[in-house]
Amino acid sequence: MARRAAGGGAGSAPGTASVREARRPELRLPPLEPYDGNGLEPDGDYDGLEFRETDLAGQDGVGARFMDCALTGCALDEASLPRTRLLDTVLSGVRGVGVNLAEATLRDVELHDARLGGTQLHGAVLERVLIRGGKIDYLNLRRSRLKDVVFEGCVLVEPDFGGARLERVAFVDCALKEADFSAATLTDVDLRGAAPLELARGVDRLSGAVISPAQLLDLAPVLAAELGMRVLAPE
Template sequence: MSPAPDPSPRPPSAPRVPAELRPVGDDEAPEHDDVLREVAVSWTGAGRVDARGVRIVGGRVEQADLAGARLPLLDLEDVVIAGGSLANADLRDATWRRVEVRGARLTGVRLTDARLDEVTFRDCRIDLAALSGARLRRVIFTDCLLRGCDLQDLQGEDLRLESCDLREADLTGARFSRTELQACPLDGVRSLERLRGVGMRWEDVLASAGAFAGHLGIRLTDG
C-alpha cells in the first residue's frame, strides 16, 4: 500500500532578491502598468498613489507609507516588504509570488480576489482586512493580528497560522486544505464549521472550547 499523503502544509519558498537594487523614491511615483525590476522602493505618497497593474520583480519595499493607496492588480514577485504601512490600501485582484511581509501595518487593506502564492506574513497588523474570494497557497502567518478580517469564500491550501489573533473573523464560505492553526484565539469567529479538517494541537482545541461551544449552541451547566 502506498503511504497516506502528508496533511501538513508545505512551506513557502523565500523571495529571491538581488543584492544590488536601484533606489526608487517619490520622484518616481508609480504609473499604470509600470514594471519595476531590482528596485528598493520607499514611496511615501500614501493616499496620492493611484496606479493600476504595477509590477515589481526582485526588490524590496522598505518603510513605505502607502496607507490609502490605490494599487489594484499589484503584481509582486520575489519581493520583501519591510515595515511601513499599507493600511486601507486598495490591492484587490493582486498577484503575489514568493513575497515576505514583516513588521508592516495592513489594517483594513483590501486584498479581495487576490492570488497569494508562497507568501510569508510575520509580525504584521492585518486586522479588519478584506480577503474575501482570495486564494492563498503555501502561505504562513506568524504573530499577526487578523482580528475582524473578512475571509468569506477564501480558499486556503498549505496554509499555516501561528500565534495569530483571529477573533471576530468571518469564515463564511471559506475552504481550507492542508491547513494548521497554532495558538490562534477564535472567539467570535463566524462560521467556525469552515475549519473542518484543519489541524490544531489538543491544547489549542481546549483553549478554544468556549468558542466551539458557543458556535454549537451548547448550554454550560454547573453540575
C-alpha cells in the same frame, strides 16, 4: 527551495494524522537600483528597484507589476493597487490605512513588520507568502486564494477569510482575533500556533484545519452554540 512536510512521507504509519507544511518563499534579491521616480503609474513595470521611505500614499498603480523589488518603510495610505502583481518582492516596515490590493497576485513575497489597517485583498491570489511580525487590522481576504502562506509572529485583528480557499496555510505564534471563516474552504490549515484563536464566524468551516487540544477546549462554547447545544451544570 520547498521544505518537506513532516509526517507526510512514505514511511508514515497508516492512519497517522498529519498536516502538510506550507512552503515558504526563499528570496535572493539581485542588487537593486534606488527608485527615483515621481510616483506610480497604472500598469507600470517596476523591476529590480528599491523603494526606501517612499511616500506612496494615494498613488494610483492599478495593474502595476513589481518584480525583484524591495519596499522598505514606505507609506501606503489609500494607495490604489488593484490587480497589482508582486513577484519575488520583500516589503519591510510598510504602513498605511485603506490600501487597495483587490484581485492582486502575490507570489514569493515576504511582508515584515507591517502596520496596516483596512487592507483590501479580496479576490487576490497569494502563493508562497510569508507575513512575519507587525499588526494588520481588518484584513479583507474574502473570496481570495491562499496557498503556501505563513502568518508568523503577527497580530491579525478581525481578518475576513469569508469565501476564501486556504491550502497549506499556517499560523505560527500569531494572534488571530475575531476571525471570519464563513463559507471558506480549508485544506491543511494549521491553527495550532494561533494564540489567541478567536472566531467570530465560520466555526462550521474548520473541516480541513488542525487545532490543538487546548484550542478545542477554548472553542467548545462556540462549537456547542453552532450545534445548537446547551451546556448546563447538573442540578
